[in-house]
Amino acid sequence: xxxxxxxxxxxxxxxxxxxxxxxxxxxxxxxxxxxxxxxxxxxxxxxxxxxxxxxxxxxxxxxxxxxxxxxxxxxxxxxxxxxxxxxxxxxxxxxxxxxxxxxxxxxxxxxxxxxxxxxxxxxxxxxxxxxxxxxxxxxxxxxxxxxxxxxxxxxxxxxxxxxxxxxxxxxxxxxxxxxxxxxxxxxxxxxxxxxxxxxxxxxxxxxxxxxxxxxxxxxx
Numbered sequence: 738x739x740x741x742x743x744x745x746x747x748x749x750x751x752x753x754x755x756x757x758x759x760x761x762x763x764x765x766x767x768x769x770x771x772x773x774x775x776x777x778x779x780x781x782x783x784x785x786x787x788x789x790x791x792x793x794x795x796x797x798x799x800x801x802x803x804x805x806x807x808x809x810x811x812x813x814x815x816x817x818x819x820x821x822x823x824x825x826x827x828x829x830x831x832x833x834x835x836x837x838x839x840x841x842x843x844x845x846x847x848x849x850x851x852x853x854x855x856x857x858x859x860x861x862x863x864x865x866x867x868x869x870x871x872x873x874x875x876x877x878x879x880x881x882x883x884x885x886x887x888x889x890x891x892x893x894x895x896x897x898x899x900x901x902x903x904x905x906x907x908x909x910x911x912x913x914x915x916x917x918x919x920x921x922x923x924x925x926x927x928x929x930x931x932x933x934x935x936x937x938x939x940x941x942x943x944x945x946x947x948x949x950x951x952x953x954x955x956x957x
Contacts, residue, residue, distance in 0.1 A: 781853035847898035
């Protein structure tokens, strides 16, 4: 009898978990390596990296790879600030290296963490990479091709540069008929096609919410 009850209890838990995933599908993949409430006391955002050719039709939309990456970094600072966190924007970090006459270390976590701590008293530094940016083709009410954006981020400890948390957003907008659960989460609740910037900002908000609402605020 006890075994039967345990089996039914396990099945109920699995069913509840599956239902939750169906009604609240995950948009962002993330992983926490080392949680500490103090790590979020003050975050510095670095200008994001981007490989050449990451922006499709860059000449057509007037945005370079680096400009698109910097825009996503700005979205990160805005989303963190909206969560009530103390944030050093990527423009301030870039200014420090410019004043030193040095290139921005978009991929050097150790160097970025050292500067963030010394110059701004930051407790962590957020670094990222723009992986894909495909702009919407068509209008908001009828696009030939929807926007598609992918980026990844890593939070590093100051001043060591140790990896604390990673996140990846990789999404192509879907229609209400194709995926109603996800589409209802978009700005406009799936009634219009988003631009690349709108899709990136939406994904960034979800990524930052995942970071802040995790174990960070309760960890010792």
